[in-house]
Amino acid sequence: MLVADRYRLHTVIGRGGMGEVWRAQDEVLGRPVAVKLLLSDVADASAEARFRLEAQTSARLNHPHVVGTLDFGTWQGRCFLVMELVDGDSLAGELATGGPLAPPRLAQVAQQAAEGLAAAHAQGIVHRDIKPGNLLSDHDGTVRIGDFGIARFVDDPSAGLTTTGQIVGTGLYLAPERAIGTPASPASDIYSLGCVLYQLAVGRPPFESETATALLYQHVDAPPVPPRQRGAALPPAFEAYLLSMLAKRPEERPTAREVADWFRGGAWRGAPEPLPPEQPGHVPGPHAAPRPALQPTAGAALIAPAPAGVVDPPLPPVQAVLDTGWNTTVHRVPARRPALAGPLRRHRRAAAVVGGALLFVCALLLGMSLF
Numbered sequence: 286m287l288v289a290d291r292y293r294l295h296t297v298i299g300r301g302g303m304g305e306v307w308r309a310q311d312e313v314l315g316r317p318v319a320v321k322l323l324l325s326d327v328a329d330a331s332a333e334a335r336f337r338l339e340a341q342t343s344a345r346l347n348h349p350h351v352v353g354t355l356d357f358g359t360w361q362g363r364c365f366l367v368m369e370l371v372d373g374d375s376l377a378g379e380l381a382t383g384g385p386l387a388p389p390r391l392a393q394v395a396q397q398a399a400e401g402l403a404a405a406h407a408q409g410i411v412h413r414d415i416k417p418g419n420l421l422s423d424h425d426g427t428v429r430i431g432d433f434g435i436a437r438f439v440d441d442p443s444a445g446l447t448t449t450g451q452i453v454g455t456g457l458y459l460a461p462e463r464a465i466g467t468p469a470s471p472a473s474d475i476y477s478l479g480c481v482l483y484q485l486a487v488g489r490p491p492f493e494s495e496t497a498t499a500l501l502y503q504h505v506d507a508p509p510v511p512p513r514q515r516g517a518a519l520p521p522a523f524e525a526y527l528l529s530m531l532a533k534r535p536e537e538r539p540t541a542r543e544v545a546d547w548f549r550g551g552a553w554r555g556a557p558e559p560l561p562p563e564q565p566g567h568v569p570g571p572h573a574a575p576r577p578a579l580q581p582t583a584g585a586a587l588i589a590p591a592p593a594g595v596v597d598p599p600l601p602p603v604q605a606v607l608d609t610g611w612n613t614t615v616h617r618v619p620a621r622r623p624a625l626a627g628p629l630r631r632h633r634r635a636a637a638v639v640g641g642a643l644l645f646v647c648a649l650l651l652g653m654s655l656f
């Protein structure tokens with residue numbers, strides 16, 4: 286089949302929610318390419334607009350760790366997108382065939398995926414759907430981020446929910462702030478990448494559940510089980526850093542640039558910085574610079590501990606994903622308070638210890654003066 290008098294389709298590589306991807310040959314330039322054809326059964330105006338947006342978004346990115354966009358058009362009434370061919374497997378496939386990844390390979394995946402994300406974030410683009418199937422690996426192991434189909438610009442007001450009340454992205458990798466309705470930010474991509482790395486290390490994602498609602502609660506509320514407790518052969522420093530990417534608070538996660546630099550520098554082989562004893566999901570990352578907090582938007586909430594002595598105010602509802610597929614309908618359900626007060630509890634404990642010590646010294650001095 287010859288598309289647009291130029292791209293000869295050979296075999297289907299894969300099929301996603303919107304299109305089927307073909308291995309093809311660009312007969313004008315004489316090179317192999319991947320051609321994504323919009324599926325005819327989803328080809329309405331909005332799907333075409335989204336497909337076009339994917340092409341336009343990814344075309345802004347020219348980076349060795351992002352799948353390059355080469356062409357876009359319409360052929361026999363179907364939209365097509367021509368991409369660089371990534372001649373290997375996705376990380377989902379690599380995990381399925383080879384099992385959990387060894388630390389050096391995992392560090393390479395982390396570094397290269399973070400490089401690609403850093404390039405996207407520098408352009409103001411949030412991917413919003415980082416998952417193992419969207420990280421493609423070349424025959425030499427080079428990782429490239431694909432599928433910018435639901436990416437948005439950071440300041441796009443429609444970035445959180447669609448007008449039909451849907452939240453986009455895959456529930457297994459959804460950042461806590463997105464679960465409570467805050468639009469995706471670069472930090473949300475880092476959380477998703479953390480979930481992916483966790484899955485590639487352990488063989489399973491950090492949170493799984495029978496119901497989508499319970500899954501969302503876990504993202505918001507539950508500290509992930511440290512990967513080494515689930516059998517992952519990770520160096521302690523690697524584990525600690527990975528957990529920092531899964532911090533519940535977006536501002537406590539490292540940036541994509543920091544992740545890429547940290548893994549490139551080889552620090553993952555070393556000993557960890559000391560971890561606080563509780564809430565591994567809330568451990569600030571081993572990165573120095575503080576990052577600005579997310580601004581709340583209508584219907585969203587800042588995740589912050591209440592001041593000492595103040596009764597916790599009621600929470601906004603958590604949004605329950607009812608389908609963990611690529612486009613997921615959300616409903617509002619009553620929220621439990623996310624367990625986000627770890628730092629506050631630590632401060633209170635520290636104050637109690639200092640107070641106790643002072644009392645002890647006073648009693649000692651009093652005793653000495655009496656005798």
Ligand SMILES: Nc1ncnc2c1ncn2[C@@H]1O[C@H](COP(=O)(O)OP(=O)(O)OP(=O)(O)O)[C@@H](O)[C@H]1O
Binds near residue numbers: 370431
């Ligand atoms: N440029 C490419 N080179 C090689 N293989 C690709 C390329 N782009 C996509 N693929 C393969 O085609 C499959 C389908 O990709 P596609 O982006 O359409 O769907 P998806 O990401 O799996 O699902 P969805 O779009 O619903 O999120 C992917 O799993 C991937 O293995």
